[in-house]
Amino acid sequence: MARENPKPADEARVVVIGAGPVGCVLALELARHGVPSTVVDRLPQASRHPKMDYVSARSMELLRRLGLGEELRSLGVPANHPFTFLWMDKFADGPLSTWTYDSPAVLAARMAAVNDGSMPREPYLRVIGSRLEEVCRSRCRQHPLIEFLEDRVLTGFTEDAAGVTAELAPASGDGTTEQIRGRFLVGCDGAGSTVRRLLDIGLDDLGPRAMHQDVYFRSTDPALRSHGPFFLAIAARGLTLVSRDGDQTWTGTYPLLSPEDADRDPVEVVRERLGLELKIDEVLTTARWEGRLTVADSYRKGSVFLAGDAAHQFFPTGGHGANTGLGDAIDLGWKLAAALHGWGGPTLLDSYEAERRPTALFNREMCFNLFEVWRRFPVLHAVGADREQLAGFLDQERYQTSNLGIHFGVRYAGSPVLPPADGPAAPWDWARITPAVRPGLRLPSLRLADGAEVFDLLGPGFTLLDSSGSHAGKPLAQEAERLGLPLLRLPVADAAARRLWGRDLVLVRPDQHVAWLGDSSPADCGRLLRLVAGNAN
Incomplete structure (x- = not known):
């Protein structure tokens, strides 16, 4: 596991196709580990269309590691804005x-009052997706390790033993083609991914597909505030109205149920299905998109990987799409960096698909669960269910909004770079974080007696939390140094932390997931470190 000799610049680089939030976060994660990248995108700026607007609390924890949290919160929906769904005829x-569901402000107050590992380090955030993208693109442009190429489309690539050569052409169609080179290439280029098509990777579909129309608009009509502030209004005639900024910008989304729907003025459809003669001050953008529940059959071929919507596509229900993609970016980023720095072995790269594809399959089912409520509500209305029946049906499903367990309960137990866990499996709960310290689980967030947050103390590489009060972790740290594996040994003299962790030593990965735990360094420290670094074979 000794470090390799320095590589030429192009072969120590990752080529990222797509500058949406997933592609940019991947580049920023690589840069956090000192790895250069080239980000390629067809657009000269972020899309004006808002797309997603819910960044889960778990994603905010990951973005905090990259220094993005404070800026994003300054651009988001005010923290006291309610997270309310209105279901209406x-x-x-x-x-x-x-x-x-609790607003970010209420959740933050609960976080301050509770310190048992059952709360996130960060509340969720609602921010217009185009603003998230603008922030990420701006950070990438400013970073010295990131080359940002706009107005480029990928037309092909070739792979050899040393890396990947990507062929680029101007998106405008004017100008000459060019080649760029990298050790790895990652397709973060969305649902219609060119990278996935060139790899000839198929998609595993579940359930229905449906075309949708979005209308992004500005409205100061006081009628929209007649029922108080809200996040979503779901109309029984087939429309979802989203409050984008908590103030004047909105998106009306509806399925195209017939060819006639596609030809109609979308503003008139919004008014009709909402049942309101809505005054719209300005239409900002319109867009059509296909809703589907699909996961790529594979996330990798050779030195080329897929992440984000290139690897999975969900309906917006439940907020799983972009958040699953951000998790992909962090998982893949530190592993590619490990490979390029010479301490990450081949199994570490294999573990990306082994960890993230099952996560996407699980999240797809969770998304489908809520999507079925969205689908059945207008169907029940159309077949004549009265208000009391509709209300009773919807009241049974209100648990769906409280889904912390889904976003925080990711488990990598089957990963090839983790040892088996001792003892019974940790419980899982839909609505809450169940704090447990096991290989493959996220480390519970904890505030130490001196006020420091454990997550803020973790290093960029592996961190060995040592609450032994002695030198129990020293042999493991020494072996990591000998092998060239980045590891910070962090002594923690905190009784509450020791009780929560259950062991004196907890080895934490760069993505805040637990790699191993014990009361003393293992008899063969090298064997454990080779396993978690993907060099066991």
């Missing part, structure tokens, strides 16, 4: 059912 008639 006609907007003017008021909601049939109201689903509520």
